[in-house]
Amino acid sequence: MEETETGESIRRLDYEAKITGRAQYLADMKVPGMCHGKILRSPHPHARIRSLDTSKALSIRGVLAVLTRDDIVKDQGIDPYYGPVFKDQTIVAVEKVRHVGDPVAAVAALEPEAAEEALSRIEIDYEEMPAVLDVSEAMAKGAPLLHESVRMPPHGFADLAELKPVEGTNICTHFKLVKGDVEKGFAESDYIFEDTFTLPTTQHCSLEPHGCIASVERDGRIVVWSTTQNPFVVRTQLANIFKVSVSKVRIVVPYLGGGYGGKVYPKLEPLTVALARKARRPVRIVLSREEVFYTITKHAAVIRMKTGVKKDGTLVARQCEVLLDTGAYAEIGPRVAKKSGYTAAGPYKIPNVKIDSMSIYTNRPPAGAFRGFGVSQSAWAHESQMDVIAAALNMDPLEIRLKNGYEEGSEFVTGETLSSLGLKSCVEKVAAAIGWKEKRAAQPNGPVRRGKGIACMIKATITPSISCAVVKLNEDASATIYTGTVEMGQGSDTVLAQIVAREMGISAENIQVLGVDTDVAPYDLTTSSSRSTFHMGKAVQLAAQDLLNQLKQIVVQDYGVPPDQVKFSNGRVQFLETVLDYQEILFKRFGMQGGTLVGQGQVKTKVTHERGVKTTSSFWFLGAGAAEVEVDCETGKLRLVKYVTAVDVGKAINPLGCRQQLEGAAITGMGQALFEEIVFDNGQIVNPNFVDYVLPSLGDMPPSIEPILVEVPHLEGPFGAKGIGETALIPVAPAIANAIFDAVGVRIRDLPIKAEKIFLALEEAKKKL
Amino acid sequence: MKKQIHVRVNGLETELQVEPRMTLLEVVREQLGLTGAKLGCDIQVCGACTLLLNGKPVSACSVLAVDADGGDVLTIEGLAGQGSLHPLQEAFMEFGALQCGYCTSGFILTAKAMLEENPRPGEAEIRSYLAGNFCRCGCYQEIVQAIKRVAGR
Numbered sequence: 001m002e003e004t005e006t007g008e009s010i011r012r013l014d015y016e017a018k019i020t021g022r023a024q025y026l027a028d029m030k031v032p033g034m035c036h037g038k039i040l041r042s043p044h045p046h047a048r049i050r051s052l053d054t055s056k057a058l059s060i061r062g063v064l065a066v067l068t069r070d071d072i073v074k075d076q077g078i079d080p081y082y083g084p085v086f087k088d089q090t091i092v093a094v095e096k097v098r099h100v101g102d103p104v105a106a107v108a109a110l111e112p113e114a115a116e117e118a119l120s121r122i123e124i125d126y127e128e129m130p131a132v133l134d135v136s137e138a139m140a141k142g143a144p145l146l147h148e149s150v151r152m153p154p155h156g157f158a159d160l161a162e163l164k165p166v167e168g169t170n171i172c173t174h175f176k177l178v179k180g181d182v183e184k185g186f187a188e189s190d191y192i193f194e195d196t197f198t199l200p201t202t203q204h205c206s207l208e209p210h211g212c213i214a215s216v217e218r219d220g221r222i223v224v225w226s227t228t229q230n231p232f233v234v235r236t237q238l239a240n241i242f243k244v245s246v247s248k249v250r251i252v253v254p255y256l257g258g259g260y261g262g263k264v265y266p267k268l269e270p271l272t273v274a275l276a277r278k279a280r281r282p283v284r285i286v287l288s289r290e291e292v293f294y295t296i297t298k299h300a301a302v303i304r305m306k307t308g309v310k311k312d313g314t315l316v317a318r319q320c321e322v323l324l325d326t327g328a329y330a331e332i333g334p335r336v337a338k339k340s341g342y343t344a345a346g347p348y349k350i351p352n353v354k355i356d357s358m359s360i361y362t363n364r365p366p367a368g369a370f371r372g373f374g375v376s377q378s379a380w381a382h383e384s385q386m387d388v389i390a391a392a393l394n395m396d397p398l399e400i401r402l403k404n405g406y407e408e409g410s411e412f413v414t415g416e417t418l419s420s421l422g423l424k425s426c427v428e429k430v431a432a433a434i435g436w437k438e439k440r441a442a443q444p445n446g447p448v449r450r451g452k453g454i455a456c457m458i459k460a461t462i463t464p465s466i467s468c469a470v471v472k473l474n475e476d477a478s479a480t481i482y483t484g485t486v487e488m489g490q491g492s493d494t495v496l497a498q499i500v501a502r503e504m505g506i507s508a509e510n511i512q513v514l515g516v517d518t519d520v521a522p523y524d525l526t527t528s529s530s531r532s533t534f535h536m537g538k539a540v541q542l543a544a545q546d547l548l549n550q551l552k553q554i555v556v557q558d559y560g561v562p563p564d565q566v567k568f569s570n571g572r573v574q575f576l577e578t579v580l581d582y583q584e585i586l587f588k589r590f591g592m593q594g595g596t597l598v599g600q601g602q603v604k605t606k607v608t609h610e611r612g613v614k615t616t617s618s619f620w621f622l623g624a625g626a627a628e629v630e631v632d633c634e635t636g637k638l639r640l641v642k643y644v645t646a647v648d649v650g651k652a653i654n655p656l657g658c659r660q661q662l663e664g665a666a667i668t669g670m671g672q673a674l675f676e677e678i679v680f681d682n683g684q685i686v687n688p689n690f691v692d693y694v695l696p697s698l699g700d701m702p703p704s705i706e707p708i709l710v711e712v713p714h715l716e717g718p719f720g721a722k723g724i725g726e727t728a729l730i731p732v733a734p735a736i737a738n739a740i741f742d743a744v745g746v747r748i749r750d751l752p753i754k755a756e757k758i759f760l761a762l763e764e765a766k767k768k769l
Numbered sequence: 770m771k772k773q774i775h776v777r778v779n780g781l782e783t784e785l786q787v788e789p790r791m792t793l794l795e796v797v798r799e800q801l802g803l804t805g806a807k808l809g810c811d812i813q814v815c816g817a818c819t820l821l822l823n824g825k826p827v828s829a830c831s832v833l834a835v836d837a838d839g840g841d842v843l844t845i846e847g848l849a850g851q852g853s854l855h856p857l858q859e860a861f862m863e864f865g866a867l868q869c870g871y872c873t874s875g876f877i878l879t880a881k882a883m884l885e886e887n888p889r890p891g892e893a894e895i896r897s898y899l900a901g902n903f904c905r906c907g908c909y910q911e912i913v914q915a916i917k918r919v920a921g922r
């Protein structure tokens with residue numbers, strides 16, 4: 001077991017259950033009286049529903065209920081419209097369908113087969129409408145509109161309050177950010193570079209598909225078991241839809257088989273609850289793999305970058321236009337576009353910046369959160385262009401980054417001051433590990449060329465936000481942690497236990513982390529945005545400190561000791577000549593073996609105003625990646641030789657857990673860089689399965705992926721820790737593209753980087769010779 | 770029409786009534802409540818549903834239960850001995866070869882089958898034998914390390 005100053009790679013708390021097959025995931029659960037639900041989905045990208053006939057479906061044996069628009073529109077107890085940012089989604093389609101796969105009806109039946117059979121008997125008369133199938137069609141003059149008007153939620157997210165759909169267009173939101181004067185900056189520049197970069201729609205592909213079990217009790221209470229990353233947001237949304245107070249909605253979350261952003265915000269829950277309500281018994285729906293592809297995706301993007309530089313490589317002005325395909329519903333797209341926009345100019349000190357970042361409605365499945373949250377899109381553009389610039393100026397890509405990169409105290413695009421910034425250290429460490437200095441080493445003979453590339457990033461976390469925690473000290477001096485943080489593989493249960501263990505001086509083995517249940521756990525905004533270690537970690541730390549204070553009070557009262565004489569160390573309390581453990585103190589207080597102390601902690605990050613400037617993020621993600629590749633000039637075939645990722649983790653609470661997150665994110669980044677792509681044909685997904693949508697496997701891995709933990713502590717994080725879940729993914733694609741350029745001199749601007757793209761680019765380059 | 774089949778599951782002789790269209794995975798998960806094997810892709814590519822049938826790894830999502838009649842099935846639940854875990858389970862924990870755990874039973878059972886065929890695989894053999902199992906959390910390096918540790922014993 002390896003130790004760093006504060007960190008220790010203890011065995012994860014969730015391992016024993018997972019390694020023996022006993023860990024429960026949603027699809028493993030059954031509740032008494034449960035029946036099975038299936039969803040009928042639209043075959044058209046855009047169509048009006050003229051009529052629906054469910055009579056034949058209802059006559060199938062074992063069918064308990066069929067849910068259509070009639071049930072949700074006519075029912076006074078239901079508001080059919082919902083959505084985390086705008087209420088533009090309905091439980092099932094009401095007037096029209098807006099993408100292939102849009103839910104139109106649902107069936108509950110005793111057996112899944114009966115439900116399936118019933119789906120095929122529902123008759124729907126569609127009137128097809130012209131569709132907009134990508135961002136440029138959606139932006140064209142006179143384009144058909146997806147939403148004629150959009151309803152606003154009663155209490156929207158504080159950070160998105162200023163964003164509204166642009167009326168009469170398919171622009172869902174338009175985020176603007178300006179610093180200085182780009183036109184003046186371009187005029188002062190020696191060179192101007194203009195490039196366009198694109199990324200396709202992709203999918204999270206958590207091995208566990210989305211699932212939900214819903215039950216509506218006789219008194220109207222709604223109980224939901226769901227594969228969700230943010231149960232409290234889902235609770236609020238369900239309370240609004242079904243017009244009850246949040247206390248009447250209970251969300252329970254088992255272990256998740258991966259999330260990666262694909263399981264935030266309501267997905268299946270509204271429909272499953274509506275179906276359970278109608279069927280009058282609990283309903284379980286587990287999506288097929290194909291349905292997952294139609295449920296949520298990662299935003300495709302078109303990004304235009306215009307950058308002005310001085311001869312010496314100083315960045316003077318940068319203008320970024322980020323167009324994100326948000327699909328048929330806003331979902332959390334507006335925030336993705338905002339986050340993408342904030343850092344679209346990259347982690348660089350640039351005096352003049354103009355950013356326009358838009359989420360745009362199209363007739364495709366909704367796009368939402370994906371590990372990296374819009375920043376893996378914008379970083380593909382800014383990091384690729386940095387190397388375009390470096391090459392034109394004959395500068396070293398490492399040097400141009402170090403020259404312009406943010407450092408402690410730099411001013412961000414918004415005007416706020418940046419702090420706790422391990423950016424340059426990450427860049428330098430990946431460069432050293434990949435052997436940057438030796439990069440001009442002799443090429444192997446033959447058609448295969450080697451090259452190295454580097455890329456870096458900055459990203460904000462969701463701010464403002466709230467995390468509350470309760471820690472219970474039991475009579476045997478063990479502790480129980482109650483939080484809303486979802487263990488989805490990232491290791492949060494273990495990290496939270498380690499923080500409490502360290503704070504209280506007890507062993508993590510004596511700490512239990514309860515699964516998420518909104519009836520029991522205090523509020524937490526979300527398990528996403530790499531925020532849990534920083535926010536919930538701090539909340540449990542405060543809760544543990546609260547417990548220590550209570551113990552101190554007890555000692556003062558029960559043993560008559562002055563407060564300043566009471567000291568804690570290693571799970572014991574010392575005063576005068578006495579050393580007691582927690583158990584003895586509790587025993588004395590309660591007079592018997594029994595009793596509980598409850599500590600609580602709250603973290604509420606704010607948007608503070610510094611010189612009239614709002615802070616964007618309670619802390620920043622910084623990281624860098626470096627790739628070494630081999631490219632076969634005759635075929636375009638690419639081989640990853642080595643990949644290095646460095647992330648500023650603040651302080652590693654569990655170093656092995658940190659490395660797992662870095663490597664895992666980097667591997668997903670490799671898939672996104674090299675082959676992942678959803679292919680559409682008239683709004684239909686051509687490859688909604690794991691044969692045609694290729695995921696990275698062991699066969700695709702480079703011989704070595706090296707994670708490097710950089711520790712620049714953050715004052716407000718628990719023991720200095722920051723969040724890290726997304727960081728390592730973001731530099732991967734541009735680092736690889738930059739390495740390809742280094743190897744063979746061709747610039748790939750459109751992901752994924754398939755061999756044929758490299759081959760065609762090489763052919764193109766040969767023609768120009 | 771249900772059909773009666775007889776299988777040995779984790780060492781226990783078991784009689785089952787199954788529909789002819791039911792997969793081995795459905796029967797093991799739904800009828801026997803052994804939910805350690807997971808449904809990931811349903812088309813025999815991800816490996817999350819891997820079980821050992823007569824010692825060989827199979828994608829249980831794509832094997833009909835009736836075809837397993839008379840067979841010997843090992844699931845992750847049957848891997849640990851009384852009071853002690855299998856060395857692969859120990860090594861997976863030690864090296865951190867899992868995060869969400871959804872792929873884990875498939876990887877461990879596949880690795881077990883590989884080690885039975887070839888007790889001393891090299892790294893390249895491990896990588897190619899397990900190339901048919903996906904881990905979206907990206908624990909590949911740790912998985913290889915864990916298996917190497919067990920293979921080295």
Ligand code: FES
Nearest residue numbers: 809810811816830
């Ligand atoms: S679920 Fe059987 S191989 Fe994927």
Ligand code: FES
Nearest residue numbers: 868869904905906
């Ligand atoms: S541990 Fe999550 S898929 Fe492998």
